[in-house]
Amino acid sequence: MTSQAQDAKMRHLAALESAKRAKETLISIRKAQERKTKFIKCKGRNQKRFMVGGLADIAGILEMDKETLLGAFMALAGIFNDSAESATIAAWKLAGASELAQRGATRLKK
Incomplete structure (x- = not known):
């Protein structure tokens, strides 16, 4: 035990x-x-x-070279950080939304 x-x-x-x-x-x-x-x-x-x-x-x-494209992206980032550019950003958004909607409608028709 x-x-x-x-x-x-x-x-x-x-x-x-x-x-x-x-x-x-x-x-x-x-x-x-x-x-x-x-x-x-x-x-x-x-x-x-x-x-x-x-x-x-x-x-x-x-087809842009990478240096130019990066510079453009950096400029774009600077614009997004500037509140005075809100009208420009809104116009870009509208143009982009229109293009995407048009492409979406074209894709659905196929």
Whole structure:
């Protein structure tokens, strides 16, 4: 027969081992969640990049050299940060929405 102290010690060791396994499981679940979150963010970022590429194709600026295109994007970013240019931005938005609507209607007719 084992004493109560020995039984308690065995239960204690079993509980420690169980806690260790639970902690390892928790760590692996958290790492999996972090990987999934990172993957989703990357996927969203890539979708935006492809969308910008498609819009550049529609606008006909894919043939521009990269320096000119980057300079134009930097100028565009400066305009978006200037609240005095809100009328220009609104006009661009209207023209872009019109072009996308026209392309959408053409695509649906096919």
